[in-house]
Amino acid sequence: MDELTFHINFKEKMMAYKNMKIKKNKFLANSDEEARKQFVIHIGDDNVWFPNFLYSMKDEWINKGFPVSDILIRESKTIMVSPIKTYVPFSSSLIKKDFCPTKSSIQSIVQKFVSIDNLEHGDVIEFSFIVYGLGIFRVSYSSDEHGVGMSIRYLSFSLPRMDSMKYPDFYENFIYDLVSKNTIAVPSGTMSVSGVKGGGLILHVGATGSGKSTSIAAEVGDIAEKITGAINTYESPIEYRYTATLAPVRQYEIGMDIKADDEHSIFDNVKRHLLRNNPSVVVFGEARGNYEIKEVIDASARGHLVFATIHASTVMEALTTLMSVTKDEPKLLENTLHAIIAHKLVTNKEGKIIPIYEILIPDHTMKTSIGKQDLASIAKAFIQKDSTVKNSFTFSDSLKRAAEEGWLTPTEIENIRKGSYNSFK
DSSP states (O other), X not given: OOHHHHHHHHHHHHHHHHHOEEOOEEEOOSSHHHHHHHHHHHXXXXXXXXXXXXXXXXXHTGGGTOOOOXXXXXXXXXXXXXXXXXXXEOOOSSSOTTOOOOHHHHHHHHHHHEEOSOOOTTOOEXXXXXXXXTEEEEEEEEEETTEEEEEEEEEOSSOOOGGXXXXXXXXXXXXXXXXXXXXXXXXXXXXXXXXESSOEEEEEEESTTSSHHHHHHHHHHHHHTTOOSOEEEEESSOOSOOOSOSSOEEEEEBTTTBOOOSSXXXXXXXXXXXXXXXXXXXXXXXXXXXXHHHHHHHHHTTTOEEEEEESOSSHHHHHHHHHHHTTTOHHXXXXXXXXXXXXXXXXXXXXXXXXEEEEEOOOHHHHHHHHTTOHHHHHHHHHSOOSOOOSEEOHHHHHHHHHHTTSSOHHHHHHHHHTOSSOOO
């Protein structure tokens, strides 16, 4: 194929993707059983293996304490599931060990969610669906030299709870203290309302699958149960769903609910949308690149409490990025940064997943150093504890706490520090 033909075909392919309809698949009934019936009918009798797999995964694995975060389904291969980036073969009462889905059965599942006539080698398609009582699923379909497959991220249908995050007490209290109560006058008299105490940025960082989305959902879910102000989320795709909360929550899928136009990028339109809607709390997916990071910080300076993620592994790495992006306006970050939380996951010898955190809630001295772009002073105070900083928590502190709580043994912690046993994910 010559270069001109390649580019023509590529352009035609992109136009086809642009016109491809990705359905918003929600099976939200009044009961688990009714939602299951809707889901099974939608999938069809020929594809009943798929709901059988998902429900048996929930009933026989997750509900019995065996966590699953990712699913790998490949042509003519055993289905694999993963707790933290380590895949193991799946089997249950409904799915036998020797069950291997075919190419046509995998593609048939995809076509139940995406309006596309023919799936060709090289197609990469992403979509999501939600089933009441079962879970939320983010799917990426693609093909390789061995055949077609789906990588699926699984999220619980229920919002995670703050008390399940194993946060240190000072950080839990920090989240709880973000909410304030007030009384306002209304025609019938007075009414109690609650909101957040102004704007600011709470940033979660860590590797894919390290627990960022789960933690943000727990924090925002806790706030949503307490405030009467609006909450907007902008995600690609939407992950956890906030239902039956006190706060009105509106969730927008970037690229579907909010799109680019001839004059503005998607992120520009997201920013314009949130400013016009004026929510109390805003949740962004990952901010990619300096422009998006700067816009997220700017949004937090306009009175919104903003939760977001960026690509970074540690608190200091994230802070370095933030300070670099705001080097021309250092006061912007000084006045808006509430907290940075870095996530890692480790397993103990029993196979239980233990979250490990690094947390920085900058005090007045640190904020002054941020305004001065004095990263060295912040690092000294945070890492070396060469100050009276109270609201800081390093990974070493987290490991020490894990030992005190009995989550990890001293031997396990020593091996983790050496990187020779169950290294961080």
